[in-house]
Amino acid sequence: MRKTALIACPGSIAEGTGQALPDKVLVLPIVAYGYTGHVMDFPGTINTHYETFIKQVLDITQSLAYHGFKKIILLNGHGSNMPNLDLVARRYAHVPLLTPAGEPLRVHAGGLAWDDGWLYVAATARGFWALHVDDLAPAVEGVARYSGPAVEELAHPRPPAVEEVAQQPSRNPGPTWRARTLHRPALPGSDQPFRWSFLDLGPPGWSSSVETTAAPAVEEVAQQPSRNPGATHVLAGEYGRGGKSTRLACLTIEEGQPVGDxxxxxxxxxxxxxxxxxxxxxxxxxxAGPWTRGDLHLAAGRSTRGADELLVESGIQRLAEQGRGATPAPATGPESRRSRRAAPVGVEDLTRDALGRLWTVSEHPGRRAIVQLNG
Structure with missing residues (x-):
């Protein structure tokens, strides 16, 4: 008997619910296009500007509210639309990130690092953007920030009088933030651009200096005193599948400017x-996808080699003990450890706070959260 996989997309979920509850649920046609600006490099991608998408969904929901609907469920089928739908639902405010020329930044979804007023934003093969908090422009004073009327107000709207229209402040999207510079540092000896997929900061005094002429395995990184006291060390990596590289690298930055390669x-x-x-x-x-918890991998440095209390309480294996089908661990070697299912579903970026606690975020709709990990 041939096995088949059941794929449940938002459209089929909505249609099935409508068929099961025809007297209680109205299912509208799918909104076919959304915000996909970060993958425009893939031929055939059709992108809707995020403001256009937000306004379109607002128009739809406001029309429903006008006709008396008070409970509206929005189902999302693409991760990059979720923050925009959050804005439609007025869950939080949105600060658009702009290029120095005022155009929206085309960046990967994620990959942020914050360092004393500087925000670094990963932009995959383009490099990374540097923004400073001094360039965060607030909403124009005296100009109202549109957040949308309440559902009750939309149910029975009245046209405003002419004099009221003249006195209404224009709608303003709120604060904006212009980037200062796009950086694209290179890996010495490599003709392939480094793909900036995710970022984090090394702790003060951390250094990635290595005493080797060959490209080191992760567990071979030998930390030495920082050559630049007070400098920031940005850790970065490449999301790589389908034969693409999965390199990890470190960059020294001072006042928003890279120092060296x-x-x-x-x-x-x-x-x-x-x-x-x-x-x-x-x-x-x-x-491991939208239904299974992810993994954590540790590559030990000098002081942590031989430590077995790493990360979480269960699932840690030496590479030699990992069976077929296992996700490759960082740079094979006896000092690497993999902790199975130690991360939440849809695990994303990692970071450590000032107390050394390990944090991550999960991305999949219905499972999005900020999570503190053990270890």
């Missing part, structure tokens, strides 16, 4: 989602 930290597992430090070693996360 990227320093290679080795190869990581396919499908990496985030990287951060563990003592003088590294931790990376890998996702």
């Amino acid at each position: 990227l320093e290679p930290l080795g190869e990581g597992p396919a499908g990496m989602q985030g990287v951060t430090t563990y003592a003088d070693g590294l931790v990376v996360s890998t996702s």
Whole structure:
């Protein structure tokens, strides 16, 4: 008997619900196009500007509210639309990130690092953008920020009088934030651009200096005193599947400007989602899709080699003990560890706070959360 997989997309879920509850549920046609600006490099992609998408969904929901609907459920079928739908539902405010010329930034969904007023935003093969908090422009004083009327107000709207229209402040999308510079540092000896997929900051004094002429495996990274006291060390990695590279690297930055080239930290597992430090070693996360918990991988540094209390209480294996079908761990070697199912479903970027606690976020609709991990 041939096995088949059941694929449940938002459209089929909505249609099935409408068929099961025809007297209680009205199902509208699918909104076919959404915001996909970050994947426009793929031929055939059709993108709707995020403001257009938000206004379209607002128009639809406001029309429903006008006709008396008070409970409206929005089902999303693409991750990049979820923040825009959150804005439609007025769950939080939106600050558009702009290029120095005022155009929307075309960046990967994720890949942020914050350092004392500087925001670094990963832009995959383009490099990364540097923004400073001094360039965060607030909403124009005296201009109202449109957040949309309540459903009750939409049920029975009345046209405003002419004099009221003249006195109404114009709608303003709120604050905007212009980037200062797009950086694209190179890996020495490599003709392939580094793909900036995710970022994190190394702790103060952390250094990725290595005493080797070859590109080191992750667990071979030997930490030495920082050559630039007070400098920021940005860790970065590549999400790589389908034979693409999965390199990890470190960049020294001072006042928003790169100092020198990227320093290679080795190869990581396919499908990496985030990287951060563990003592003088590294931790990376890998996702297992929308239904299964992800994994954490640790490549030990000098001070952590031989430590077996890594990350979480269960699932840690040496690479030699991992069976077929296992996600590759960072740079094969006896000092690498993989902790199975130690991360949430849809695990994304990793970071550590000032107290050394490990944090991540999960991305899939219905499972989106900020999570503190054990370890």
